[in-house]
Amino acid sequence: MGYKTIIEDNIDILVAGAGLGGTGAAFEARYWGQNKKIVIAEKANIDRSGAVAQGLYAINCYMGTRFGENNPEDHVRYARIDLMGMVREDLAFDMARHVDSAVHQFEEWGMPIMRNEKTGAYLREGRWQIMIHGESYKPLVAEAAKNSADKVFNRICVTHLLMDEAKENRVAGAVGFNVRTGNYHVFKSKTVICGAGGASNIFKPRSIGEGAGRVWYAPWSSGSAYGLMIEAGAKMTQMENRIVLARFKDGYGPVGAYFLHLKTYTQNAYGEEYESKWFPALQEMVGKEYLDPEVSHTTHRPIPTCLRNHAIISEVNAGRGPIQMVTMEAFQDPHLEEIGWHNFLGMTVGQAVLWAATDVDPKYENPELTTSEPYVMGSHATGCGAWCSGPEDVSPEEYFWGYNRMTTVEGLFGAGDAVGGTPHAFSSGSFTEGRLSAKAACKYIDDGKAEGIVVSDAQIQRRKEEIYKPMETYTVGRNEIVAGSVNPNYINPRQGLDRLQKLMDEYCGGFGVNYMTNDKLLSIGLKKMAILGEDLDKVAASDIHELLRAWELKHRFLTSEAVFQHTMFRKETRWPGYYYRGDALKVDDENWHVLTVSRRDPKTGEYTMEKAPLYHLVGDIEDKDLAKLKAEGHH
């Protein structure tokens, strides 16, 4: 295989993966490092890559302090209750205090943000969401990143991080291959900002066959954020905290604008309100601190998303499904009807296609909802990702080691899905995290922390052999059989992915088992994972495109292994509606009011797990309504 080795040397800041997090990093890095060499390596084309490739119809994280709407601590409190307490509040506060400045710049760059004609403020969909015409969201932010970067390498699948050989646990760049030419690319860099994505398609999806790509999170989100960082020995946090989405059936079209702006609501198949009847028993499981419908009714405090999922799952199991979205009222208003359709066209076109194909007109019919397969990510309403340092002026000592958003590997930073414990960042918050990482990475370099990095030719050569091994495996094994895909020497990436998804579904709490698992199932699952890991050494790729799928699979595998380990470690059911530990069906604040932190030893592959303390912001941050209720003795 005569693929060339192309070395890009003397990079200061390498952005590995440029979705919203990575573009934010590349953009900002130029300001703090005006003479620094900034390079982007992206698996696809940064004009349409990452989770926002398709566009968005809302920005879900905007404080609106400018319009007197929310302060950063309000956002922290919201994320905290939604995630049942498990949030890195230092990181969340930090993101929230900067996020508006990102959004205001987006508007300046040409993003059409809708305005409330009466107040002049941005048009709110809900308390945190503003409405945009965001079809070109990604090309717009990509333009900013391109203005700042020295070089953009599109179509490079980054497979591994390079590690310094002079100083242990320090990053030295990354390697990968070009999915068009097949060439081997080496990026020698003083710092790496990992902006790669979270993981879709690790749990068996509800859709089958041709429809397997109709997943909620993008199918190209291959868990590479975690695959890259775990493999390098970075500590991870909250990897058990997978998310299950209640969405329009099959198309997984978004429901946010429907609930919040169009004021649609759900009911069971018999037209009944179903949620409240599940709450008393659920309150027994999670405690009044986490579920108090009275408080939620009178204040801004939301009922955690997982608990609302629990009500849907329970109602369907009781035989009164499907749950339906009542659209027939709102859609009588032609303006709202138009918004309903625009909402899909702006970010999930497939849902519009599905309704057109099935003649579902929400004006005359209430569409079905379903709960999705689980996803592992860190930027939407969940917080999987790397254990990162927070900002100096906010973080307690356990959360601070010198540079904002730096992982436990020196010189390796994160943004977006890569950073753990920061749910509800969404697109704007991910971009903001990228900016924070970039500033910190420049400081790290300026402080002389990246001096004397050594990368040997042996390391570069070893990775090259590893990267192309699936093609070698194919070439050697292929001629033993006449034709077809059944071969005793190897599996192809699709076969490996199918096996991973089935295993995750059945042993780690997928939709097929109603999101249920326990210690025994997890143990069996982990054994099977170890064997799958061995078989993935024999994954075969017939061409460069399949080689891309092979490495995506390996990243998904590493992600899944961490999910198993974390799920096993946390002996409680913290998020009913996301998953259940049948052997520990309650929230256990006495033992598990902590963040889970893991590290996979890069040499042995062994996991060590630990608990990290959970800090909360306290002070004058309560809702006035909530304070009143408390004063009246309700809480």
Added chain:
Amino acid sequence: MPTFVYMTRCDGCGQCVDICPSDIMHIDKTLRRAYNIEPNMCWECYSCVKACPHHAIDVRGYADFAPLGHSVRVHRDEEKGVIAWRIKFRNGKKDMDLLAPITTKPWGAGHPKLSEQPAPSAEMRNSELLFNEPKYVRMDDGGLHTLESNGLEIKEGVYY
């Protein structure tokens, strides 16, 4: 929903290949035209459909749940800054045209070049501020929020 390419419209220019986030639009070596090589990794994101200069790419809903006979077509115009959609139902009863802006400015005109900005001061470097801050946080003269400014502490334990 998986994309497909009309034989008579595609000229093999490769715009779709260049833009597809999933790397599934490839050029057929014999026919020298594009096609979807892996429909089950297609997110129906329409990136290729929008990028095709000949409107040669269309979408047919996933075979596992979407019946035949529908259409969702799009025309994205970067110069005019708009995107136009047409949705047609299978039963023919609904046929909608929808138009939305995609930008408020000529493409790229609003983007700054950070290399040409005055370099940040040492004080700025040692602060928690990002580019354009604090101004852009609230678009006024206010400073960045801190624990102190907002009367907050960060404490270990269980507080609700």
